[in-house]
Each structure stands twice: as C-alpha cells, then as structure tokens.
Amino acid sequence: MKTEPMKLLTVIAEAVLEDRLVADLIRLGAKGYSVAGAHGSGASGPGASDWEGGNVRIESLLAPEAADRILEHLAQEYFPIYGVVAYTTDVRVVRGAKYR
Amino acid sequence: MKTEPMKLLTVIAEAVLEDRLVADLIRLGAKGYSVAGAHGSGASGPGASDWEGGNVRIESLLAPEAADRILEHLAQEYFPIYGVVAYTTDVRVVRGAKYR
Amino acid sequence: MKTEPMKLLTVIAEAVLEDRLVADLIRLGAKGYSVAGAHGSGASGPGASDWEGGNVRIESLLAPEAADRILEHLAQEYFPIYGVVAYTTDVRVVRGAKYR
Numbered sequence: 326m327k328t329e330p331m332k333l334l335t336v337i338a339e340a341v342l343e344d345r346l347v348a349d350l351i352r353l354g355a356k357g358y359s360v361a362g363a364h365g366s367g368a369s370g371p372g373a374s375d376w377e378g379g380n381v382r383i384e385s386l387l388a389p390e391a392a393d394r395i396l397e398h399l400a401q402e403y404f405p406i407y408g409v410v411a412y413t414t415d416v417r418v419v420r421g422a423k424y425r
Numbered sequence: 426m427k428t429e430p431m432k433l434l435t436v437i438a439e440a441v442l443e444d445r446l447v448a449d450l451i452r453l454g455a456k457g458y459s460v461a462g463a464h465g466s467g468a469s470g471p472g473a474s475d476w477e478g479g480n481v482r483i484e485s486l487l488a489p490e491a492a493d494r495i496l497e498h499l500a501q502e503y504f505p506i507y508g509v510v511a512y513t514t515d516v517r518v519v520r521g522a523k524y525r
Numbered sequence: 526m527k528t529e530p531m532k533l534l535t536v537i538a539e540a541v542l543e544d545r546l547v548a549d550l551i552r553l554g555a556k557g558y559s560v561a562g563a564h565g566s567g568a569s570g571p572g573a574s575d576w577e578g579g580n581v582r583i584e585s586l587l588a589p590e591a592a593d594r595i596l597e598h599l600a601q602e603y604f605p606i607y608g609v610v611a612y613t614t615d616v617r618v619v620r621g622a623k624y625r
Contacts, residue, residue, distance in 0.1 A: 326496045333512065336558050349552075357510070359437050359465035359482065365559035382559065386512060398527045400619045410557070412533065412586060412616040416435075416512040419500045426597045433612065457610070459537050459565035460580065486612060516535075516612040519600045 331358030332392035333384060336399065337363060337410040340379040346403075347383065353398055356424050358385045359384045364373035386416070386424045429521035433484060436499065437463060437510040440479040445453035446503075447483065453498060454491030456524050460483045462525045467508045486516070529621035532592035536583045536599065537563060537610040542600060545583045546603075550583070554591030557622050559584045567608045586616070586624045 334355075336346060340424045343360060350358055387395070392413050403409040418424065434455075443460060450458055463480045485500060487495065492513050503509040518524060528529065534555075538546060543560060550558055579599045592613050603609040618624065 326493045326502065328496065328513070330454065333514070357465065357467040359463045359480065359510075361461055361463040361482065363559045363561040365557065369555040377597065380559065382561065386510065391585055393526045396528065396619055400526065410559075410586065410618075412531065412618045413528070414514055414533070414614055414616045416514045418510075419496055419514045420504065426600065428596065428613070433614070443545045457565065457567040459563045459580065459610075461563040485610065486610065506544065506606055514614055516614045518610075518612045519596055520604065 327420060328417035328419055331416055331421055331424055332389050332420045333414045333416045334387055334392050334395060335412055336383045337365070337367075337380055338383070338403070338407060340381045342409070343381045344402075344408060345385065348367070349398060349402075350385055350395060352385070353395045355385040355387055355395070357385065367410060382395045386418060389424045391425075426519060428517035428519055431516055431518045431521055431524055432441040432487045433516045434487055434492050434495060435512055435514070435515055436483045437465070437467075437480055438483070438503070438507060440481045442482065442483045442503075442507060442509070445485050448497060449498060449502075450483070450485055450495060455485040455494045455495070457485065486518060488525045491525075526619060528617035528619055531616055531618045531621055531624055532587045532589050533614040534585050535612055535614070536593050537565070537567075537580055538603070538607060540564055540581045540604075542607060542609070543583065546583055549583045549598060549602075550585055550595060552594045555585040555587055555595070557585065559586070567610060586618060588625045591625075604619060606619045 387396045463482045563582045
C-alpha cells in the first residue's frame with residue numbers, strides 16, 4: 326500500500342480551550358481534527374498547577390510546515406499561560422493530499 | 426528493556442461503522458483493538474462533508490504486513506464512501522509475539 | 526520551531542488498574558499523564574481473556590530512561606497477571622525539560 330509521511334499533532338489542554346484551539350488549528354492550516362475527552366495531571370506550564378479533570382486531546386494530521394507553524398503558535402500564545410501539552414509524531418497516511 | 430518494532434494503526438470513523446471495521450480488522454489479522462469515542466471534523470473523503478459528533482477512534486497493534494493489508498482494504502472499501510481517516514505509526518512493544 | 530525527542534508511553538489496561546498504574550508511573554519518573562476511557566478486546570496477557578469494556582488508555586511523555594524503567598516494571602508486575610498493553614512512540618516536544 327502506497328503511503329506518505331505526515332505529521333500527527335496532539336494537543337492536550339483544558340476543555341475550555343477546545344474551541345479556541347480548534348479555530349487556531351484551522352486558521353493555521355489544519356484540514357481536519359479529532360477531539361476526545363481526557364483527564365490527567367500535567368507536566369504543564371505555569372498557571373496550571375491543578376490540571377485534574379476536564380481536559381481534551383485534540384489531534385490533527387498535518388503537513389510538516391503546518392505542524393511547525395501551529396507548534397510555534399502554541400508555544401507563543403498558550404504555553405506561557407495555560408497547561409497545554411503538545412507533541413508531534415511521524416505517521417504515514419494513504420492519499421496525503423487531503424491533509425494539505 | 427527489550428522491545429520490538431510494531432505498527433500502530435489508527436482509524437477514525439463514524440461510530441456507526443465501529444462493528445464493521447472491527448470485524449474487518451480481526452479478519453485481516455488484528456489480534457486486539459481499542460476503541461474510544463471522539464468528535465471532530467474531517468479531512469474526510471467524499472460523502473462525509475459533515476463529520477461532527479459520534480466518531481470512534483479505533484487502534485490496533487499490528488505486524489507490518491497486517492497493517493498494510495488493512496490499509497489497502499480501508500482504501501478500497503471505505504475511503505471512496507465514508508469519511509474514514511487512517512494512519513500508521515511506528516511503535517515499540519514488549520513481547521511482540523502476541524500481536525502477530 | 527525547535528523541538529526535542531521524547532518518548533510517549535501508552536498503556537491500555539482495565540479501568541480498575543488506573544490509580545495503581547498512575548502511582549507507579551509517577552514513582553518511576555513520569556512528570557504528568559493523561560487518561561481517557563476506551564473499550565476493546567485484547568492482544569492481552571493471561572488472565573484477561575475477556576477484556577470488553579471499562580478500559581483506560583494512559584499516556585505519558587517521558588525521557589527514554591524513564592520510559593524504559595516503566596516498561597520493565599510493567600513487564601514484570603503487570604503483564605503476567607493482567608491484560609495490559611503497552612507501547613512507546615517517538616515524538617517531538619517543545620521545551621522538553623518539563624518532561625524530565
């Protein structure tokens with residue numbers, strides 16, 4: 326099966342940030358996203374000492390440039406204020422064009 | 426710790442497809458799977474312009490050949506009709522024999 | 526965007542094991558974790574022939590040594606008794622220091 330490399334971006338944040346994060350992802354190049362509920366306690370940034378309950382895990386398949394752009398945005402706008410965790414994973418997809 | 430490479434297949438689809446997808450996975454070589462609920466909006470195929478609500482995220486650890494066989498099946502049978510997203514990730518497991 | 530390599534550990538287990546697993550993760554070096562519900566059927570160890578319903582998926586970003594230590598612990602203490610599935614994925618994070 327022919328597959329293409331793509332970046333999977335995972336963002337874990339307080340649920341209250343979901344709409345804002347999703348809007349930012351779309352604006353910065355995401356063609357789709359998937360959200361699931363989660364709870365946990367963070368290796369979190371300042372201001373999120375208590376991170377129990379009410380988290381979301383947002384995932385999006387992205388071209389490398391879009392993943393980079395979004396990580397940069399998260400690091401500037403969210404990390405200093407919120408307990409947001411973000412990481413990228415190398416994945417392979419079929420028909421990569423639809424994620425670009 | 427001795428680990429072995431394995432493929433993690435992730436499939437995101439409308440919840441109504443869960444039973445059928447799981448049956449296909451098992452038939453094509455998956456020894457186990459894990460399902461969680463999700464919502465989102467897709468970089469989806471034709472026929473799934475509105476993908477809000479009621480999705481599932483199905484994951485399965487697979488030998489490379491099984492992952493390939495399942496991706497091929499998804500691309501043929503699901504992608505043209507449903508808003509199914511699928512990707513594989515390289516992971517490492519302990520005692521890989523149980524996933525083969 | 527400057528990113529650093531990190532290990533993502535994923536553990537899927539019966540929900541009843543969540544508190545014990547999380548305590549073990551923290552004790553063995555995890556700085557945070559995220560938990561979501563799941564259901565499924567396992568490529569599971571002995572003692573978990575029926576693994577339907579009531580699972581959790583625990584994820585933690587870890588330095589390689591901590592991931593290795595925790596996998597070793599899981600393999601010794603959980604795999605022989607419970608239907609626990611665990612795998613690691615190479616991911617990249619921004620500001621890796623907070624996960625060490």
